[in-house]
Amino acid sequence: MKKISIKTEEEIQRMRVAGVLTAKVLEAVEKLIKPGISTLDIDRFCHNYIVNELYAEPGSLGQYGYKYSINTSPNNVVCHGIPSAEKILKNGDIVNVDVTVKKDGYYGDSSKMYLVGDVTEHxxxxxxxTQQCLYKAIRVVKPGATLGDIGLAIQQHAEANNYSVVRDYCGHGIGKSMHEPPQVVHYGVAGTGTKLEKGMIxxxxxxxxxxxYHVKVLNDDWTVVTKDRRLSAQWEHTILVTENGFEVLTLREEEKSTFIQ
Incomplete structure (x- = not known):
């Protein structure tokens, strides 16, 4: 099994930069997400913004043969939704936009849910x-905590609200590669799994x-949807383990009062 990398101060600083740029993309694209826009339009905007405004690289483009710069996952799409000119967002949709930015050899990775027009209360x-699940998990992060503690925080809050946690996909280490050890599953048992150390990201x-929680992959061998066709939501941040806790490297302006850093 590959060892989990502990980032140096120089690497952490580069990943802070990549994280800030990733957050900027999710902030900038918000104005576009309205009824009538296609998910391909969202992809093209993000690509142009990353390359021409941020002078960075779309981290997803070319990974595993992927041809787009972001993932767009509406409604019952769990993750890995492929942008398409035919997929037009309509009033009442929810959609996840998942962005990875590469800058000076290091990656930032984050996703956000957007509400399209008038969205039902449910x-x-x-x-x-789902956003609360992410925030509760982040607050667990500190040296000595375990990956099981993170998973449990998510699972408890989701299940207390009568939702289920997807088992087939997870978070991941990140750095010079978009995907590194460890796998960060979103359910678990307290005190189990890898212990967190300062410098892990x-x-x-x-x-x-x-x-x-059951999912299936569509015939494109990429898009993941709920088996029962009910809605799914996802939020994502890139997290650094600090000496006493955590730092959210992909924090957006709107969240700064949530995580005073």
Whole structure:
């Protein structure tokens, strides 16, 4: 098994830069997300913004043969939604935009849920509870805590709200590669799994379903949807383990009062 890398101060600083740029993309794209826009339009905007405004690289482009710069996952799409000119967002949709930015050899990775027009209360609730799951998990992060503690925080809050946690996909270490050890699963048992150490950097990205946690991959061998066709939501941040706790490297302006850093 590959060892989990402990980042140097220089690497951490580079990843701070990549994280800030990743957050900027999710902030900038918000104005576009309205009924009538295609998910391909969202992808093209993000690509142009990353390359021409941020002078960085879209981290997802070319990874595993992927041809787009972001993932767009509406409604019952759990993750890995492929941008398409045919997929037009409509009033009442929810959509996850997942962005990875590479700058000076290092990656930042984050995703956000967007509400399209007038969204039903039950869909809003799923989006809100999923964000709370992420925040509760982040607050667990500190040296000596375990990956099981992170997973448990997510699982407890999701299940207390009568939702389920997707088992098949997880967070991951990140650095010079987009995906590094460890795998960060979103369910677990307290005190189990890898112990966190200062200098570790990884994503936490819970996928929470309205119905059952079972998923399937579509015929494109990429897009993941809920088996029961009910809604799914996801939020993601890149997290650094600090000496006494955590730092959210992909923090957006709107969240700065949530995590005073």
């Amino acid at each position: 869909a809003r609730r799923l989006v809100h509870v 990884f994503t936490i990205e819970p996928m929470i379903n309205q119905g059952k």
